[in-house]
Amino acid sequence: MQMMALAASKLAALGATVNSVNLGSHQLPDGQHLPLPPVILGELGKDPQNPTVCFYGHVDVQPARREDGWKTDPYTLTEIDGNLYGRGSTDNKGPVLAWINAVETFRALKLAIPVNFKFIIEGMEEAGSLGLEKLLEEEKQCFFSGVDFIVISDNLWLSKKKPALTYGTRGNACFFVEVEGGDKDLHSGTFGGIVHEPLMDLIALLDSLVDPTGHIQIPGIYDSVAALTEEERKLYESIEYDIEEHKNNSGVKKFLYSSKEEILLHLWRYPSLSIHGIEGAFHEPGIKTVIPAKVIGKFSIRQVPYMDLSVVKQQVEEHLKNVFSKRNSPNKLKVSMPLGAKPWVADVNDPLYKAARRAIKTVFGEDPDFIRDGSTIPIARLFQSITQKRVIMFPIGAADAGEHSQNEKISRHNYIEGTKVFAAFFLEISKLRGQLHETSSPETNN
């Protein structure tokens, strides 16, 4: 939490009021209680003539180890050829610093700051923002009472060069499937051929989830997916998207779909299921002739409006139980959903989005793409539904930033122009006074 302390001290140096809010502890499945990191609530400026912008960021990161394939130490920011490499450089420490730097710029140039700021910075986003929902409920009449809208900069452009504004994200329902045999690992020579291997059961369960075309095989899972309207499909046609560039960024040779529209539709507004790995099986290099006693498969479903989390959970459980029952296995099956984040969609015609578009035009000289994000920023949805405030997602990281991957980076260019675009955005929104106090955009999903 070095970064948490840095953000707090920079805010304090700007003259902001900074409160560190204790979120209590979280109970793990084994009963152990782990203390949650605090959330920082900051406040700078109270001019009733100015709109009040709340910036959300997180300072926790995905796991990273040098031996995963990093070419530099993931926890030492390292510049190579104009890129700043390090875990969290884009997701999400870089954008947090860029926003604070933009505010500092007004101070350094002795300019009047044209908006009031609030800051909310947490340390549990990658683990599902544990404790945040409760805090938002508690603070919606206090900290959030004067807030006009919330800015989140926790995702990427669609391109390596062209800026974008984001109006929707998919949800994320993570599942653990545990299959347990006896109480200890067995030798494959001494027991191979006479036991129902838990790992074989698990592999059959995982293999039942998705067909080779990427279609999810869980009965009913597509029932509540919003129908695609003609107007929505048109929106996709105008988006600039270079499939080859996206392939190069990712190292992927061939996607499941060949047209731009099909790819974006399946990334943004249709659900997907990914399998992440297995806990409890042999995972090291070399050979271990073991029959693991207890294995836990990890997969997640990126769900979309109007899929309901509790229905999804039930469909997954029923499907897995059904597949398992056909195997006549004496092993024990347990299915759980340790994390469930809802999808989010905003209105691209909101004046807030138009202001951000003008700021981008000023700094980058071109209009942004209006995009959605296949990944999950649950607080976008959380902020909208709890505080009833407008939410805008305003990324500054490029498509090749490698968030959650090896060699995550932010380019020096994106970091500096990102700071400028935030400053330009402050000026644009200071002009929106009258328009911001209208009703917030309607809920477009469940």
Place this chain on the structure above:
Amino acid sequence: MQMMALAASKLAALGATVNSVNLGSHQLPDGQHLPLPPVILGELGKDPQNPTVCFYGHVDVQPARREDGWKTDPYTLTEIDGNLYGRGSTDNKGPVLAWINAVETFRALKLAIPVNFKFIIEGMEEAGSLGLEKLLEEEKQCFFSGVDFIVISDNLWLSKKKPALTYGTRGNACFFVEVEGGDKDLHSGTFGGIVHEPLMDLIALLDSLVDPTGHIQIPGIYDSVAALTEEERKLYESIEYDIEEHKNNSGVKKFLYSSKEEILLHLWRYPSLSIHGIEGAFHEPGIKTVIPAKVIGKFSIRQVPYMDLSVVKQQVEEHLKNVFSKRNSPNKLKVSMPLGAKPWVADVNDPLYKAARRAIKTVFGEDPDFIRDGSTIPIARLFQSITQKRVIMFPIGAADAGEHSQNEKISRHNYIEGTKVFAAFFLEISKLRGQLHETSSPETNN
């Protein structure tokens, strides 16, 4: 290799000639060369009137970490309730010490040692005895020229209490199935739904190997399995085997078969396939929403007479390529067999087995079971085919020793009575002079 040094110094203290033979290095798949541990060749006694017994043992062990579920430090021998817990206590450090202790006993009691001894002790058994085959070829006319037979004590009884002699082991063909997509891991939000996930391909491949009844699905894999004769089936009927005890030892609630005969046949003389795990996928506790770029599935086939390793390799490769081709995946598939050990069978009517049986009757007061072992001791097969000497497998560990598992142990009782039975065996074989120079038992497998 502390144990290697201990064994060498104990042998030297007995007056044995001890040579440490350098096996050179082994090239890993990435091109790196690793030095192999040496093999100890020891020699004690050269009386031409006495038979010469060669004892084989290994001092390397399976991986073990406290957090795998050990209740004591796996590398500190710890006695609890008459059991000696520690990695290698039964597999195979305990039996190596028991044999040396038996020889020491004759010295301590100032008795004439009735046989000549040779010792071969290696440190690579758990990794496929790399380098040993070459050494045996080189030494078959030298070190092994005067050897009458070879004793291996690297397996377990069938029961917790009743001793056994082993006349066959299964082979072990280990396979790596690698599926590689792009050159880096991807975020499941940013790519979920539009890429062919390597882990999904791998899971489909692994799921195609065995059906829920334990039957291997690889075409042709059973073609060369020796037919079961009526005489052989009869042998199984007389074996004392408590299914419930075996279940309790292993923590398994239900086996794939319900009769003693079916269980033992599938453990000893039919092939089995076990899946051990996956390298490269997320394997830690918690959640990581990653699409791994490269994953390697690990499985092994315990093969039996007369399955041919090169045919098995080809059948596995063809099957996996066939399943993979139906998925239309752009990912890259690689199949390799990093380890292939052949099965072994001996003649239970050999005078050597009869001598061992008498020694067991003397010390334990009952006849042993004549059993096979589902696991692989490749050097049994290696010694027999290269040196053309008789091989006997003479276990002293009980069925609940937990080799390759957490909390491996040898009981104080087995360790001490095992030492005694080896000493009694020396006396029995000293009577076999004339019979041991006959032709060795015929090769019963390929």
